[in-house]
Amino acid sequence: MSETLAQSGTAYEPTERTVPSRNRSRASYDRDLVHSILDEAYVCHLGFVRDGAPIVLPTLYGRVGERLYVHGSTGSRPARMADPGLPVCLTVTHVDGLVLxxxxxxxxxxxxxxxxxGTAHQVTDPDELREALDALVDQVVPGRSYDSRPANAKELAATAVLRLDLAEVSAKVRTGGPNDEPQDLDxxxxSGVVPVATRYGTPIPAETLAADVALPDYMTVL
Known part of the structure; x- marks a missing residue:
């Protein structure tokens, strides 16, 4: 990737940690591609080191501009370690096909x-915390934060959110068919690709839901 792209703001600047040692042609620092991959998912894996040993936790996240908000509880290990800052590695992956x-x-x-x-910090500002929680809900189902009760004071006190800026970032993508050796073609x-896709089922209403509460329009696009 040229320095011009990074300097123009359309791409993230590569670093020693974001340049892969293998298959460098699959790596990308394009900002729009990174955002599209992040926006299509809502589960990430958060890696950090505790007492000299690596820990990786699956959790929810939401993106607001150039910032990720990662969900947790006030008693979780990342939240307890986030002051003054917790070095982390966060990953998101989509599987699009099995290549046989x-x-x-x-x-x-x-x-x-x-x-x-990057370095994750716990969100302490009340206004930012509410924005972050809305982003987490909307990352899973866009529009849902406006159609649910906001967290009350007790719930806010039990919830921790980590903030991670998008600065040292890379994407990696593989597409196409199998790379069979010429001597194997006969x-x-x-040989080929089995496509993989996420499928949502028909929403099932809660047993306590009143009969006159209709399925929201934003649910029909899932």
């Missing part, structure tokens, strides 16, 4: 992923 080659060695997957390095083994 004629040889076992060349089996692979088609995927889109984002890796974010082998009698099926």
């Amino acid at each position: 080659a004629r040889s076992a060695f060349h089996h692979s997957i088609n995927y889109r992923s984002v890796v974010v390095h 082998l009698p083994h099926w």
Whole structure:
């Protein structure tokens, strides 16, 4: 990637930690691509070190501009370690296809992923905390934060949100079919791609839901 792209603001600046050691052609620092991968998901894996040992936790997140908000509880390990700042590595991955080659060695997957390095801080400002919680809800179901009761004081006191700026970021993408060796092309083994996609089922109303409460319009786009 040229320095011009990074300087123009359309891409993140590569760093030693965001340049892969293998398959560099699959890496991208394009800002729009990173945002699109992040916006399509809502579960991330948050990695950090505690007492000299690595820990990786799955959790929810939401994006607001160039910032990620990561959900937790006030008693969670990341929240307790976030003052004055917690070095973290956050990852998000989509699996788009199973790539089946004629040889076992060349089996692979088609995927889109984002890796974010940085220092996470706990959100303490009340207004930012409410914005962050809305972002977390809307990341899962866009528009839902306006159609649910906001957190009350007791719930806010039990909820921790970490803030992680998007600065040291990279995306990595694999597309296409299997990379079969020329000498394997005549082998009698099926070769190709099995597409993988997320599918949402029909919403099931709560047993306590009043009969006159209709399914919200924003739910029909899931």
